[in-house]
Amino acid sequence: PYSLPKLLAIDSVDWNKAALDLAFCALPHATTQRVIKALLASAPGTKVVDLSADFRLADPAAYARWYGHEHHAPELQKEAVYGLSEIYRSSIKSARLVANPGCYTTCAELALIPLLRAKAIDPDEIVIDAKSGMTGAGRAAKEEMLFSEVSEGFHAYGVGRHRHMAELDQEFSRAAGRMVIVSFTPHLVPMNRGIFSTIYVRGLKTSAEALHAILSKSYAAEPFVHVLPFGEMPHTRHVRGSNMIFIGLANDRVEARAIICAALDNLTKGASGQAVQNMNLMLGFPETLGLEQVALFP
Known part of the structure; x- marks a missing residue:
């Protein structure tokens, strides 16, 4: 009665069958871009908030210079919206892919x-x-x-x-x-x-x-x-x-x-709080939903 539920590993998810409104991606840099590319190819209606740095830089040359390798999803790199919630709120609301800032x-x-x-x-x-x-x-x-x-x-x-x-x-x-x-x-x-x-x-x-x-x-x-x-x-x-x-x-x-x-x-x-804030904007929820907790003091 106390057994844990079965959990899906990321490599076993069938994006064609998974019913998703939005996915948070918190994988390492360079790994994220491949996973998101596969996810959006199989489920183009899904929205994604990426917490890695893979889609933060709009210029492919700048990305290659700072991260030491070419981007594997340059078309998504151009599409991604930089997720600084208070500054780019209107663009985030209509985005399919949001790059959560550092x-x-x-x-x-x-x-x-x-x-x-x-x-x-x-x-x-x-x-x-x-x-x-x-x-x-x-x-x-x-x-x-x-x-x-x-x-x-x-x-x-x-x-x-x-x-x-x-x-x-x-x-x-x-x-x-x-x-x-x-x-x-x-x-x-x-x-x-x-x-x-x-x-x-x-x-x-x-x-x-x-x-x-x-x-x-x-x-x-x-x-x-x-x-x-x-x-x-x-x-x-x-x-x-x-x-x-x-x-x-x-x-x-x-x-x-x-x-x-x-x-x-x-x-x-x-990181995670701003990611939830961006999710709220993307899905039309109240922006403060789930985020109104007070500081942990002391």
């Missing part, structure tokens, strides 16, 4: 895209200093992931070559209407989950208070984006386990420069 990129893009669209900051003066908990590095059995290697330590990684840089460049260029190349450095901190990004920007003939007003107005009706009062800063504990992102902004002592701090949970708003 965790670092979700944090930085939500903090900066409204400012780039408003041409309120200099696109050539963006510096992103980001920190992530250990779950952001995956679950592989690596020496550098051992407790004794991580505990009581703090370090940068992927310096000048992290793959999320390609995603950031793509989305910031799209928002600014011209090519943008950002400075981005990720760090690993000894906590389980959470991302905290400190972003330095230079305003274009506008004050930090004006930048804050742009963000506040842009996200005033958004259920999952909370812009803090001017000068207040977020904490990873404020968003832990929730689908929220908290954004704070303050003046820098350097003239015309502002400091933006943003925090989210890399496992929810930075």
Whole structure:
């Protein structure tokens, strides 16, 4: 009476017989594109949210350059919609394939895209200093992931070559209407989950208070984006386990420069939570369905 139900392995699913409205794909990079290609060929009416990086980059050449191999489904790569829910909501609603953004990129893009669209900051003066908990590095059995290697330590990684840089460049260029190349450095901190990004920007003939007003107005009706009062800063504990992102902004002592701090949970708003948010949009459900839980504090 207590036996577990029979579970289907991914290689035993017959997509021709499976009755699916939507599939989440959370397989490793390069594996996902082959599975999704087969799924949509057999069941073209199925919708897909992909949590890997396989469909995030629209340019096949950029994908090959950053991931070291050609894309196996270039036609789907062109079709895929980038799933930054608050920014591309209307496109996501009608999409068949949505590429769920990365965790670092979700944090930085939500903090900066409204400012780039408003041409309120200099696109050539963006510096992103980001920190992530250990779950952001995956679950592989690596020496550098051992407790004794991580505990009581703090370090940068992927310096000048992290793959999320390609995603950031793509989305910031799209928002600014011209090519943008950002400075981005990720760090690993000894906590389980959470991302905290400190972003330095230079305003274009506008004050930090004006930048804050742009963000506040842009996200005033958004259920999952909370812009803090001017000068207040977020904490990873404020968003832990929730689908929220908290954004704070303050003046820098350097003239015309502002400091933006943003925090989210890399496992929810930075991954599975945003995937569910995108599913809700694609299937016509209330966008907040299943996502209104409060942060896990303490």
